[in-house]
Amino acid sequence: MTARSLRITEATQGRLRRLNLMTTLPPLLIAAAFVVAVDSHAWWHAVILAPGVLAALVIFERWTADDVMRVALPCTIVAGAVWPVGALVTASPNAYWGICTVGSLALTRPPRHRGLVAAALFGYVAAVGAARLLVDRDDVPKVLITYILIPTVVTVVVTVLTLLGERFYDIVRELEQSRKREAELAVIRERVRFANDLHDIQGHTLHVVKLKLALAQRLVSGDTDRAKRELHETYALVSDTITQTRELAYAQRRLNLSAELENAKNLFEAAGIRVRVTREAEVETRVSELLGLVLRETTTNILRHAQATQVRITLSASGIAIVNDGVPGDAPPEMKGLAALRQRVADGGGDLVVEQEKGEFTTSASFARSVTTSSYPREEAR
Template identity: 65%
Template structure:
């Protein structure tokens, strides 16, 4: 079986980590790995590759398994109670398959295995039907590869049980020995061994998918870290130089305080002006109000997405009005950071027009979006400059769009 939104750096995320599907580091929830007795594995979110693959398995194979099971019951059952027994084995197999697709087999593994094993014993020894192993074939082939240990012994034990029950048929019937061995021993045990063997590569395939998704998540986290480092570098550039100059001027003022009062007053005025300018620039930095180059932000966003394994498509329908380019760049930066932190995006499409920008990603979660304070602040600024900011989540997609119908952005400049 085959195997968003944007927030400014360091403001809207309470944790230093990006939010990830279900597999996280540090001893927290892990969505990958085999089920373990006594534990419940958390299903993958709808947007993950593993989740989509398992839903595809469910859609493709559940109807097929159901039809095959019903056909076997219809062909082999000669009385109503035989149909009931064989149907119970098929039902247990289907229940286990559904829970396997949801990655939550720990609670149903033992009951389903017990039911299907009993159905095979009744089918072989009482009802005389060699296809009653269908249920234990499905349950065993799905359960054994996901055991945390002793999988080889489990395979041997399951195949031995199927063969032993089939061989016990010789004790209750006078049918020809070769026919019984073929129909009740060789065929059931052989099919069981082959199917289980095929499921081990399938399980490994899901393991590789899990590793690839974790690598992508780490790349996204690194991209966010790089963005934060750039923010910290900008903050250092603003305040580091200022504090150094202030320190020198105050030291100079202390030396001249008794000999040149006029020079001291001049130095203090310059310190006051320098501190005021630094406060203003720091505030602009904290609220993402610095002048941004839209082309540079577009290239930076493209590099960040590609580093996180997200496909990017950029459509430039027209040259952007320079009067609105700065605010559009801020919207792009906010949205880029948030997609990396919170979305499960596989593709992002950025569309630029003369007076607007639209960013759409396909990683929107089923739940309502979190509070978007970064975009809310930008929305107020965009509205104050004659524009409109649209944030919309629909059909698994998250859209952020800013438009300035009249192409002006006075307050932003």
């Protein structure tokens, strides 16, 4: 996760904690005032109980700021001291409230063994309550209920609820981080798509420019007019590439299958390769751009990697197949452009297949048909 995403996540969590502070602090203050008012039978009783209440309020405020551990130890010491003094000296059965609150919040950021720390907290509350029997032996049932059972059960319940609340914040943090990661992945995917489109434009154009300049160089001494025409077409091609690059940068570029088909035929003709185009049906608009990408990448690969003498292009309503000869070796060559294109076709709901058999290389892309399109086989040959 980037530093910016981390800051946004922490800001979201901070808003939730502040909301919790505003909604929970008022009842917490009421409970604190109730503890002091009920258990104080003299002014000095309030002085003894007040530090435990103050420690509980301080650690709660720090918890909302995600800064529990800085105050956990001093607050635990203060609240832990108030409970035995209240139980043994001032006969305050609610004096455990401070250690109950402090301990449950401190457990949200414990060292390692949270279970052992929780057990120590519950045991401490129960043991101090049991110590009340040393000064009040005449009413054992009251001591068992008021000083042992109720404080221990309440501490357990508060601790469990606090840990569940902390888990809620953990889930919020994880969801926020997942959302940010998805956004970052979307940006990365868009950058890869842009890089692939730029590669398609620049790589294709540069290779065609190389072919046309080589042809013009051969014709410059024997056929000046043809050489001038090739140079003029090269200039127009470079200008068109600049336009396409600008459109790509501003997300305005849309690939035209008919233009790509005409461009491929012209390129193959310039390289001395015979071309036959068969249209089995009208191509669906929704897949036209992806099929144009397949045709462009395949055309570049044929001109760059094969010694082809003929190419057959077959168009269907939702697919294209390009077959060329002049392929050396028995295994299809590794071409990174086709690997990237296969992923783009798959993202569009299609399938790109590359096969080599008997000296012929076949590149085909197909998509699921969405509508029924009338077939009208038609061939164009060059």
